[in-house]
Amino acid sequence: MLRAGHGIILIVITLLTFGVLMVSSAGLSVDPSRTVSVADVIWGRQAKLAIMAVIAMLVAMHIPTMWFYRARGVNSPIPWLVVGSIGLLLLVHVPEIGREINGARRWIFFGPINFQPSEVAKWALLFVLAWHAARRAGVMGRFFTGFVPPMIIVCIICALIGTEDLGTAVLVGAVSVGVLIAAGTKIWQVALLIPAGLAAAAMAIFTSTYRMNRVHAFFDPFQDPQGIGYHVLQSMAAVSGGGLAGRGLGNSVQKFGYLPEATTDFIYAIICEELGVAGAAVVICLYALLLICGLSIIARAVHPFQRLLGLGILLTIGMQALINLAVVTGTAPTKGIALPLLSAGGTGWILTAFCLGLLVSIDRESTELAEERIATIPSEDTAPTAAETSPA
């Protein structure tokens, strides 16, 4: 029988395939020395990354998720995830390892491997929070013992990410708060943090010229259409271009130098331009289906760790998609947030697919447990009759 986990596998493969296609389309160039053939699309870098992501998902779906919860001492991955995330986030500031790209230090390079530590930390934190919430279920409603300890870790990681990537920090913070609320944290406890969070965000914005420009551009992109408003205006122009039906696959105009980051953060604008409302709706439906399947899985999960971890994964993917769509359509300030499984990316695709694989694993484990339970219920043939059990 087709389960929600199977649905997730199909949706992930569909999104990745669609991503390979659209990234290839958005990356087309008029340079005659950079011709693109069908073989380039099928055997190109994005296709290989997609395959790696699928493999990661298939591997993850066989990992017993409760191992993350039950392992203790040095075998427990949770402390390592915390230490590793913070360490990696600090490594970006180490010369030769951390590298500045597009004005921000977000990447680290280990020989041929390069990735954004914030991507790792984003997912790692979910395990930490779910682990803490499940282990301390009894005190999650308390402020100092239930809420503050995980928030300290969240704040440290968000601060480290936020120095270079405020968008991801906001995403991580929002998802963390969501997970904690779902785990039992009181709303008022979160409300206490709002002024501090807003103050931190405001400080991050006001101390950075480019962030200020992005906020200005959000409120009035027409103020400087060739400067700070360029990104958002070109993105909206791409979305608007081609009419309801779109220009047709491969026929985007904005991708030819007008829209920056057409293959990454603004891939959805190219989808809208080329495939019209239908393409835009398909993408949103796929994410919605993904969320619904995920919700179905966590509703059946038998342990709070699994539910909270699954919810964290769903919130991360959903909110990331939502922020990206809002940026593309000009309803949120520009941020460097990619569209999950669609925007060109390496670690992003693999880690996202891996985490969704864990969700499939939860589904598998829940199903197996349910089947076990059904198997242990005595059938009518073997169950003693009333006559046999009751005294004469």
Add this chain to the structure above:
Amino acid sequence: MTGPQPLHERQMQRATAWGRVMVIGMILLMGFQLARVVQLKISPNEKLAAHVGSTMSSRPEFAKRGDVVDRRGRVVATSSLGYRLFVDPKLVHDLGTIAAEIAEAIDADPVEIDREIIPRRDRRYVVIRHLLEDWQVDAIRRANIRGVGLQPRLVRHYPNGELAAGLIGMVGFEHTGLGGMEHRFDQQLEPQSGRLTYLRDARQRALWIEPTGYEPGRSGETVQLSLDLVIQEIVERHMQNVVASHNAGGGRMVVLDSQTGEVLALTDILNPREGWEEQTEDPMRERHPALGRNRCVTDPYEPGSTFKPFIWAVATELGKVTLDERLDTPAVGVYRTSRGRRIRDAFNHGNATWHDVMTKSLNSGMAIVAERMSKQQMQEAIARFGFGQRTNCGLPGESPGIVTSPRAWNHYTQTSVPMGHEIAVTPMQMVQAFAVFARDGTLPRVRLTALGPEERALEVTNRVLSEEITRKTRRAMRDVMTEGTGRRAQSEKYQLFSKSGTAQLPKRDGGGYHERRYVASFIAGAPYTDPRIVVLCVIDDPDPEIGYFGGAVAGPVVRDVIDEVLIYLGVEPDQPDIEQPMVLRRP
């Protein structure tokens, strides 16, 4: 795996409940984003399109302005593609060195270039040179200086310099006709520029062209003038000489193909002299020779005795007089009209025949016959030859001439007009009317464009005189050359039929005539046996100390021009002396 504890059970229920809320919230917000996409597609912000700008580019495809050629296909005016050099100061890296860089490339003075750029540094388009030579274009392309551009433009060439400049005219900055034929035929000559519209990327590179994105250009039509450059050169050379030798204020000449009405050559010379009052002025011509007015159509003059053949012919046709009728012309003194007006002949000739009136150019004889005609007959005679009406040859600013209105027409007018006084005509009107005698009595339509064979066949002509009267008048004018005022213009090669005229120069304020200042003119057709051309020469205000009679001043020029033109056209001489020279010398 063991079952959940109650604490965990509660936590799981809470997680599921919040998960539902959050997931539903996210799905709803995604739905909102889809709605936003639809809104951007259906009714995007009007400002968005304006600020983002078009991704379409269009490039003009220059089409050539049509050529102007003479009747034999020689190029009179043609266009080619040239380049204008401009600077966009906003794109220039260093305004301090740009002038030196450009100057080095095109071998120019850097200071001069600097003076062009620095005062206009806030503009986006500063022209450095309106037209570059080919090597300068290559040098600028090689130099590839940021902010320096080449703008293609059409350049008009006039290979014959100032030859017929006033007739041909010129084009202005926008490559449109400003005067002369360039203005007259602007619509035919004007090219239809093509346009290539294409989708471009952000670096201005063409992506693709829609099937409807290319509109090919259309070059302007070639206009073939009736003008013959060789004849024009003959005319201008002779006219320059005669104006200079007679220290005249100016001179005008028109050569007409009498059979077709095509103007073969036309010139108008002005010669400003020091110390002369009320000289003809043309400020536009001083700015450029091609911009001046063409006085052959704009400035009427009193034709004097050259007007006599028209009235002579009509009076003959009306039967008011016969050729051998002797008239009461005075042998000495003046003739008094019936109203007592005193008419003086240049040279008295008593009891002259009507034929003599023409050959000797007797004013008295013309006055006698004019009194036999009614005013209406005289007015109709003038009108039938086209006087008082524009020829509509196409040159700008054409004057209809000056003809006294019927209401103001009096006895004085009736006796003045037959002598070519109290009437003013343009040289173009004059050659048109005179061509009647060179044809079969029909009035041609003068034209400045060459006639094709089909157009000639379809040409509608207006009969003015009977063939017989035309022949008689032409014969009388042939005798002018042998017996009368045209003797000094007698050609050794061709028999001419002609009439000379000498009129006093009117004062500019209309208050009478200048003392001893004249307009000398001479009009002739040739060859007499089979007329091909009509030539009119008008010498404005010649120095009277040198000569002022039309026959003496303008006559020889007309003769020389006719001789050269007819030889050039391959017309056989028709002078009897030439045809049988050996017979004459035979003992």
